[in-house]
Amino acid sequence: MAQDGSGAPGRAGLGALFDAQAVAVLGASDDPSKFSGRPYQLLRQGGFAGRVYAVNPTRATVQGDRAWPDLASLPEVPDLVVIGVPAARLADAVRDCAAAGVKAAVIFAGGLAETGEEGRALEAGIAAIARAAGMRLLGPNCMGAMNLRARLYATFSNTAEDPAPELGDGGIGVVSQSGALGNFMLTRAFDAGIPVEKWITTGNEADIEFAEALDALLDDPRLRGVVGYLEGARDGPRLRAALERAQAARVPVALIKVGATEEGGRAVRSHTDALVGDDAVYEALFRRTGLRRAHTVEDLLELGRVFSTGARSRGRRLLLASISGGVGVIMAEAAVRAGLTLPPISAGCAAALRARLPFLSPSNPLDVTGQGGSDFALLRDALEMGVEDTGADMVICFLGRVARHEETVTAYLDLLDAMQAERPDVLFLTAGMFTPEQERRFRARGRLAFADPSRAVACAETLAALNESFARAAEPAPALPAPDLSAPDLSALRLPRPAGTPDEAACHAMLSVAGVPVPDHRIAKDAAGADAAARAFDGPVALKILSPDLPHKSDMGGVRLNVAPGDAAEAFAAMLADVSRLAPHATLRGALVMPMATGFEELVIGARIDPQLGPVVMAGLGGVFVEVLGDVAVREAPVSEASALEMLRSLKGAPLLEGARGRAPRDLPAAAAAIAALSRLAAANADWLGSIEINPFALGPEGAGGQALDCAVTLADTQTEDPA
Structure with a gap:
């Protein structure tokens, strides 16, 4: 079979969407303001170096160029066809593309699956035509795709008419399931001066879906990061593979993730189903693969701006310097909240700093006062001495209003270049009262500047977390024990699907197979x-x-x-x-x-099978922590015992397990072993298991172990009512 960009089996890849040399606009309008006319205008006047054909049987010319009556009359088979006809003519249009041997087509028209049964049938029919011909479809009900470096505009977005930021050595990719939101993101990226390499919206996803589009973006070696909008993944394994690929390639990804799958609308039967909703499942995947999650377009594009510079950090050690003591304190507190490390200035370095700079407060943050902001030679001495002493991975310097002066910005950028040449592994970030134009000057020099010092700290945390994710890459999943084929049914980890919902005795038997202690x-x-x-x-x-x-x-x-x-x-x-x-x-x-069991701490341990992303495992403290606070940790299954231990320690109630306020420390390794065992059981039986929950798991003091006092199992595709 053909291979797509991710290496997974599939039809032809998506190269024609971004690298086509010949493009036809089917149904091209003479009016460039119409959605069937703008793509032709953009391709003809936007600098695209390939061949462009207008296909319209009702006109002799389109926008001053020759119009062709049909695809068969063209002098060559186009790599890509932009279909600008209404929904009623789509089937014939797609059939013509397939017959001509077109590699890929973009469909703008709406009024299909989103409108009801008739529309779903029409959409399924055109997808089947394309699939039989090995042709790829983007859409329908989408705004198309763009390769901005190649000026390949398979879109009716009017943002493509605006001046695009210079790409230089690279930029970001944008992928969105929503066309309108994708266009809004592109517009805001242009406004902010963020260079965009490629842009794609997937719409109804009759064929090409979000994860495959994301994976295709990763084929570009100039890509410095990806931002996007996701409602739900149609292909969970492909999304996982794409995010793992990005992580391994050290390409940062940030998404706004909203919405839920059909599973999220089902009534719940257990704490596991209620607490491990679809969002928690996605969050587990995002956490493992290092994806940065945004909740607003502004925050998403701020991440895109950071990604576009290619900035990286080697660790979490941060040196702060500020002309304002108050701003220094604000940044320091933000850094501590973000989990960054502020290494102290040593006594020896403090003495040396005072000797060189009597006005300076020699601590971290360094208060360089206004004098440091006006004398960059002194500022450079302070920063270099501080970096040398603390071994800082990153430096944030707040310049205040002096950043408004052009000569100051020029001198400071020259200072950063000189320091960077001596310390290439240290990341230098700057905050101050910059104008948008001055921020662009920083970006043109490969530097990041922030009007808000707290955003500079957030950037430092992002880059430190990405470094950890890239270094970690995708941890190999724990191996599933091989089934013992000579043993009775319940002694093998891979179990047959029960004929009906198991009662508690059968559930206990399953746990015993997995190695979870039962009373x-x-x-x-x-x-x-x-x-x-x-x-x-x-x-x-x-x-x-x-x-x-x-x-x-x-x-x-x-x-x-x-x-x-x-x-x-x-x-x-x-x-x-x-x-x-x-x-x-x-x-x-x-x-x-x-x-009766006594003297234990209650835990809730569970697993469920997400219909798109597969098995996940959950753990939390029982009682009020799970009932009211929802204090649970969720990870993809299976997990190792080390990962399970990390789950427990991530809980807000973890101090209660570790001996807080005179309580006896609990046997965390025993709990971790049970979590890991349950996760393996769920992963091994993901084809029929809906969910499995231990509530409570009675965890004894250190060395005393634990046991599953109660267990419930639901089967996949079993609709149940909320017992409440």
């Missing part, structure tokens, strides 16, 4: 069996109704706690009566009898 227990079919089971244990017991229909047993009277062995028969009969009254249609299979 000793007995199954009692009647009151006499409950009495015998309870007397087999030393001390009070718990009785829990056994039913595949009652995931929340306590709501239906199906739990009895602290039952004395001699009272088990009576407790069983009363529990059975309550459940029969409150849930008359539930299938009842007796009760689980197990010893």
Whole structure:
């Protein structure tokens, strides 16, 4: 099969969208203000070096050029066709493109899948025509694509008419599922002077979808970063592969991610489904691959501006210098909140700084006062001595209003160039009252300047985090243990799909297969069996109704706690009566009898299978932490025990597990082992598992281990109602 840009099997790649040498506009209008006329005008007048053909059977000329009656009459087969006809004529247009051997087509028209069943059928039909011919489709209902370096404008965006920032050695890519928002992002990027290499909007995604478009952008060696807008991924594995590819290639990616998949609209059955929603699943992927998430277009484009310079940081050590002590404090506090390190100035360096610069406050941040802002020789001495002493990876210097003066900016840029030549591994950032033109001067010299010093700190954190992500690359997923094919069904990690929703006894058996500790227990079919089971244990017991229909047993009277062995028969009969009254249609299979557990901390551990992105695992503290605060950590499954331990330590309630306020430290390695084991079980059975939850996992003191006291499993494609 053909290979696309990601190396995954598929039809021909997307090269024609960005590298076409011959382009036809089908349905080209003589009026360049129309969406079927603007692409032709842009291609003819925008500097595109390839061949452009106007195809319109109703006209002899289009915008002063010869018009061709159909694709078959052209002197060559175009690589790319921009289809500017309405939805009613799309099927014929796509059929003509396929018959001519066109590599790719862009469809602007709306009124298809987004309008209802008839539109969905039309869209599916044109996708099938293209697929049979090996032709790629962008859209429909999109604004197209652009290669700005090649001046290849397969779009009706009027922003393409505006002067584009100089590309120089490289720029960013823009990818958006929304055409209008993609156009807005492009406009704002132009306004901010951010160089854009390539731009693509995917619309309805009848064929080319977001992840494949992102992957295609990564083929450009000049690409310095990608920003985009994502509502939901149609192809989760491809999105994961594209983000891993970007991470391995050290290309930063930032997205606004909104919306949810169909799974997010389903009623929930467990804490795992409620807490590990679609957004949490995406967040787990983003965290692992180092993607930077933005929530506003302004923040997204600020990241794009940073990416476009190619700036990098080697670590989190930050030296601050400011002509204002107050601004220095603001930056220092922002740096601490961001997790950056402010290494202190040593006593020896402080003495040397005072000897050279008596006016300076020798700490980090360095308060260089107004004198440092007016005498750059002194400022350079302070910065060089501070960097040498602290081993700083990054420097932020706040110049205040002196940054308004042209001669100051020129002198300061020359100073940075000289310092950078001596310290190529140190990143120098600058904040001050810059005008937009002065910010552009910095960018032209490959420097970053910020009007807000807090944004400079945010940039430093971004670059430090990206460095860590690139160094980490994509950690290899823990290997799944090979199934023991000679063992009984439940002794192999890869389990057959249950015929129906498992009851708790079956869930415990699954956990045992995975290596998650479960308490000793007995199954009692009647009151006499409950009495015998309870007397087999030393001390009070718990009785829990056994039913595949009652995931929340306590709501239906199906739990009895602290039952004395001699009272088990009576407790069983009363529990059975309550459940029969409150849930008359539930299938009842007796009760689980197990010893009462004491002296433990409650955890909630769960996993679910996202329909697009696959298995994820969740862990959190029980009680108020999960019920009210939603304090959970989510990662892609499977995870290693080291990653599981990191999950636990990332929780807001983690200090309670580590012995805060005189509490006994808990057995975190045991919890991490259970999380990792559950994640492997979920990953191995992702084809049929919906979710699996342990609530609670009873975690004992250090060295005492833990055990799953309660477990529930849902199957994939099982619609359930919210028990609340």
